[in-house]
Amino acid sequence: MENFIVSARKYRPDSFETVVAQASITGTLKNAIKSKQLAHAYLFCGPRGVGKTTCARIFAKTINCTNLTADTEACNECESCKSFNTSRSFNIHELDAASNNSVDDIRNLTDQVRVPPQMGKYSVYIIDEVHMLSSQAFNAFLKTLEEPPKHAIFILATTEKHKIIPTILSRCQIFDFNRIGVSDISNHLTYVAKSEDVEAEPEGLNVIAQKADGAMRDALSIFDQIVSFSGKKITYQDVITNLNVLDYDYHFRLVDEFLKNNVTEVLIIFNDILNHGFDGHHFITGLSSHLRDILVCKDAVTVQLLEVGGDIKERYKTQAAACNSDFLLDAMQIANDCDLNYKTSQNKRLLIELALIRIAQLTLKKKIADTEDDILEPIFTGQDIPEEKIAQKPAVAKPVVQKAVVQEPEVAKPKPQRRVLKRGSQSMGTPSIKRAMRGEFEDNTQLSAKEQHELYSKEGEVEPFTSDQLKEKWDLFLTRLEDGSNMKVTLANVPKIEENFSLLLEIDNRIQDELIANIRPELVSFLRKELRNSKINLKTLITEVVREKVIYSDIERYQALAVKNPNLAYLKQTLNLDF
Incomplete structure (x- = not known):
């Protein structure tokens, strides 16, 4: 049976060029080798599976190569490179700090550092997971790390740089490895799939890359798992099924x-x-x-x-x-x-x-808000309102008032030639949703008296009218309102005619006054047009009705009787009576 090698080992980079998504770090290391400015200690830190130990091995292999290529890569042909490729090099020493974290382990390492290399120029000591060293081991390592023999180079690798004491950090050149992007992992997986004769859908490889969370080693391990599940053809559905990923x-x-x-x-x-x-x-x-x-x-x-x-x-x-x-x-x-x-x-x-x-419900609330802000302005037969006037209208804050609901009028009325839909909150009141949707609410509050006069009556036309004529047109306007609505109840009384054709309407409270404020421009314009009088104006008079207080409790009943007969209070106090 053929010995299977996992993809994470089989496709492990063996040169700086094949390292994925760490171009800045590999470029710096190559320039240091080329210019022969090698430090005695390096610290490689970053997340898991991003190439820290791999870069350390490539660096150790390259600095001992006796025949570097033009782009500062190991030749893989000299004796040093061959011994490294076959795992028999005595110039490279790897130490796992997770299991060798005591002072004795560091003392043995210090003794080993004194021995010069058998072949090549440098003895490279790669200490993985260096943050696992104890505090005593770190202190024992300080002197050797600061002043090692000229042939010794230390490469420390860790995933948790914050656990390393500052005195160690100050003695090293620090390289921070980045998480590998999804696109870089996906592209590398595509290369691996082609090399293994595996047909893979790009969407499936993309899911694997996202699941790997920036670690190339994890991505290759997942890739092997999916190949074992689906064979030589990887589909998106196979990936989400095997990895239990939400589609x-x-x-x-x-x-x-x-x-x-x-x-x-x-x-x-x-x-x-x-x-x-x-x-x-x-x-x-x-x-x-x-x-x-x-x-x-x-x-x-x-x-x-x-x-x-x-x-x-x-x-x-x-x-x-x-x-x-x-x-x-x-x-x-x-x-x-x-x-x-x-x-x-x-x-x-x-x-x-x-x-x-x-x-x-977010978009539903937005639709309701937009509908309430939509105001339809009818332009009747005659001269139109210039668009620049509409654009220059100042915005007026809308008070929160009770909305009036208007139904379709049952009588004939002038039919507008066109309607202009205008969004915004320039009216003095807030029209109801139904009226705005049917286009029945006329907003002319921003027009001056002269502009309203030009719209709804001939210039200078002032015809007198009687109370009966006013009541007839007033009732005609009420037919446009919905039966039982607050607005129709508020306008139930016909106003009185005062001097200069001013109309005075008596109402009960301020709430009714705010309701009338919404419909006043439409009502006044209607009356001016129907009665052919451009001087008609509508005023309101609030007549508060003082109602007798309703007695509910025994205490209130006693207080009311005591007002009528003061002797009742004396009787209660003398005999110490209760209610």
């Missing part, structure tokens, strides 16, 4: 349902995810990442931050075009809050479902 399609479907405000389908999709054995915390963090990826696709500059394959990237771009940035930010905030509260929650499923429902 991208779930997240895309969820966002589509969020935009449709379909809470029912959202909960069904989440239940399906749980039924497939996925953890709720893993799901909510994945949803946050998905929303983040959609957000970075909104801008061509940030789309490079998306670490996915080609076909899936196009799906992200398509969905990003359909999503609003405000929706994505609010959804990410909700998902992040759910993630933070997940561990402390007693009902974790309910916590996630509430978060999903809130996200599904």
Whole structure:
């Protein structure tokens, strides 16, 4: 049976050129070799599986090579390179600090350092996981590390630089290795797959690269696992099945349902995810990442931050075009809050479902807000309002008032030639949603009296009218309002005619005054047009009605009787009576 070698060992880099995604470090080491400016101690630090020990071995092999190539690489032909490739070199010594972390181990290393190399120029000592050394071992190592023999070079490798004492750090040249990007890992896996005659889908390799979390060694180990599962053909479905990874399609479907405000389908999709054995915390963090990826696709500059394959990237771009940035930010905030509260929650499923429902209602709230801000301005037959006047209208804050609902009028009225839909909050009141959607609410509060006069009556036209004529037109306007609405009740009384055709309407309270403020421009314009009088103006007079206080309790009943008959209080006090 042929001896199988795992990909992490078989495709381990053997030259600086084959090291993946650490170009700055390998370039620095090659320049140091070329210029013969070698330090006596190096510290390689970074996450697992990014090439720290590999670079240390390549560096040790290259500095002892007697026939370097033009680009400062080992020749693999001299005796030193051959002995290194066959693992019989006496110039390179590797020490595992995790199992050799005592003072005695360091003392033995110090004694060994004094011996010059049998072949080549340098004896290289690679100490892996150096942060595992005890404090006493570090102190014993200090003197040798600071002033080693000229033939000795130390390369320390660690994943936890913060655990190394400062006196060690100050004696080393420090190289920080970066996490390997998803695209770099995916490209290297493609090379490995071709070398092994394995047919692999790019989406599947991309998932493996993301699962590796920046470690090439982990990615190659996962690659071997998937090959054992699916054979010589790796598909995206095989990868997510074997690694128990949540499919991208779930997240895309969820966002589509969020935009449709379909809470029912959202909960069904989440239940399906749980039924497939996925953890709720893993799901909510994945949803946050998905929303983040959609957000970075909104801008061509940030789309490079998306670490996915080609076909899936196009799906992200398509969905990003359909999503609003405000929706994505609010959804990410909700998902992040759910993630933070997940561990402390007693009902974790309910916590996630509430978060999903809130996200599904974000666009619904936005639609309602937009509808309330839509104001339709009818322009009647005659002269039109110039667009520059509309654009120059100053914004007026809208008070929060009770909204009036208007139904379709049952009588004939002038039909506008066209309507201009205007978004914004320039009216003095907030029209109801129904009226805004049907286009029945006329906003002319920003027009001056002269402009309203030019709109709804002929210039200088002032025809007198009687109370009966006013009542007839007033009742005609009320037919446009919905039966039983607050606005119709408020306008039930016909105003009185005062001097200069000013109308005075008596109302009960300030709330009714605010209601009338919403519809006053429309009402006044209607009366001016119907009664052919451009001087009509509507004023309100609040007549507060003082109502007799209603007696509820025994104490209030006693107080009322005591006011009428003071002797009752004397009787209660004298006989010490209760209510």
